[in-house]
Amino acid sequence: TKSKPSLTFQPVLDRIAAEIGEMPGRGRPAAYIPALAACDPDRFGMAVAEPDGTVYGVGDWRQPFSAQSITKVFTLALDLAREGDALWEHVGREPSGNPFNSLVQLEYENGIPRNPFINAGALVVTDRLQTQTGDAAEALIAFLRAESGNDQLSINEAVAASESAHGDRNAALGHFMASYGNIGNPVPVLLNQYFRQCSVEASCADLALATGFLARRGIRADGTRLLSGSQAKQVNAIMLTCGTYDAAGEFAYRVGLPGKSGVGGGIIAVVPGHCTLCVWSPGLDERGNSVSGVAALDRFTTLTGLSVF
Numbered sequence: 001t002k003s004k005p006s007l008t009f010q011p012v013l014d015r016i017a018a019e020i021g022e023m024p025g026r027g028r029p030a031a032y033i034p035a036l037a038a039c040d041p042d043r044f045g046m047a048v049a050e051p052d053g054t055v056y057g058v059g060d061w062r063q064p065f066s067a068q069s070i071t072k073v074f075t076l077a078l079d080l081a082r083e084g085d086a087l088w089e090h091v092g093r094e095p096s097g098n099p100f101n102s103l104v105q106l107e108y109e110n111g112i113p114r115n116p117f118i119n120a121g122a123l124v125v126t127d128r129l130q131t132q133t134g135d136a137a138e139a140l141i142a143f144l145r146a147e148s149g150n151d152q153l154s155i156n157e158a159v160a161a162s163e164s165a166h167g168d169r170n171a172a173l174g175h176f177m178a179s180y181g182n183i184g185n186p187v188p189v190l191l192n193q194y195f196r197q198c199s200v201e202a203s204c205a206d207l208a209l210a211t212g213f214l215a216r217r218g219i220r221a222d223g224t225r226l227l228s229g230s231q232a233k234q235v236n237a238i239m240l241t242c243g244t245y246d247a248a249g250e251f252a253y254r255v256g257l258p259g260k261s262g263v264g265g266g267i268i269a270v271v272p273g274h275c276t277l278c279v280w281s282p283g284l285d286e287r288g289n290s291v292s293g294v295a296a297l298d299r300f301t302t303l304t305g306l307s308v309f
């Protein structure tokens with residue numbers, strides 16, 4: 001039998017949940033679609049997964065929520081695994097300093113988005129994954145199910161329809177990049193894939209486990225390799241610099257880990273070689289990051305000393 005280290009993450013998670021419960025000011029749930037606007041900002045869950053698949057959790061850590069932009073990490077990894085560095089001819093790797101749904105830099109940079117985690121860049125990645133697989137959202141779901149061990153994990157079709165009904169800005173991004181020749185599929189096909197991707201529902205436990213390959217230097221839950229060690233390092237680096245949009249500097253300062261947020265209120269984070277985390281609380285700050293989520297990760301790295309710095 002394999003001996004486990006005596007350290008368990010449970011006491012630190014319990015302590016963080018108690019502290020977050022006392023904290024004033026939770027932010028506001030995303031308001032652009034009714035399904036997210038209706039979320040209770042007092043919900044809070046957090047999970048830590050070790051590289052061997054052991055998971056610790058607290059609060060609403062088994063409650064599925066809308067993963068939203070967290071999925072951008074997985075589509076990036078799935079596409080990199082297939083086409084490697086060719087992807088970087090179509091999307092950059094620099095922080096944008098602009099909101100996640102911004103259009104402004106695209107015209108100056110010839111339809112090449114700054115990075116894969118702003119919406120424009122994620123649309124390019126999903127477009128390329130669509131070309132590689134024929135069904136990007138299905139490839140994403142298959143990956144998340146395999147890594148989390150949760151066969152129930154799926155897309156909320158009502159949320160996807162709502163994303164589509166309120167998707168004018170993403171449609172504008174898609175068409176604008178297509179005008180530069182940077183989108184390979186018909187824009188409506190791409191948008192359908194992107195909206196379904198955003199509408200994946202998963203729990204903190206599911207997403208902490210699914211992020212494990214980034215702590216295992218590219219190795220999947222079943223021991224096979226998704227990314228090279230170097231590619232896993234690169235994805236972690238892009239999460240650190242671009243994963244929380246125009247708040248990435250503040251996130252690195254407070255948390256000190258590669259992380260990726262979504263407007264559903266979730267954030268995933270990686271301690272390379274050590275563990276992965278996912279925290280969920282639907283109240284957001286004005287940049288679209290979970291207020292309690294960032295606070296909880298801040299407390300985690302402060303209390304444990306685990307950080308990349």
Ligand code: GLN
Pocket residue numbers: 068069070100101119163170198261262263264288
């Ligand atoms: N569905 C959202 C959008 O495309 C996702 C954004 C996010 O989670 N930051 O605008």
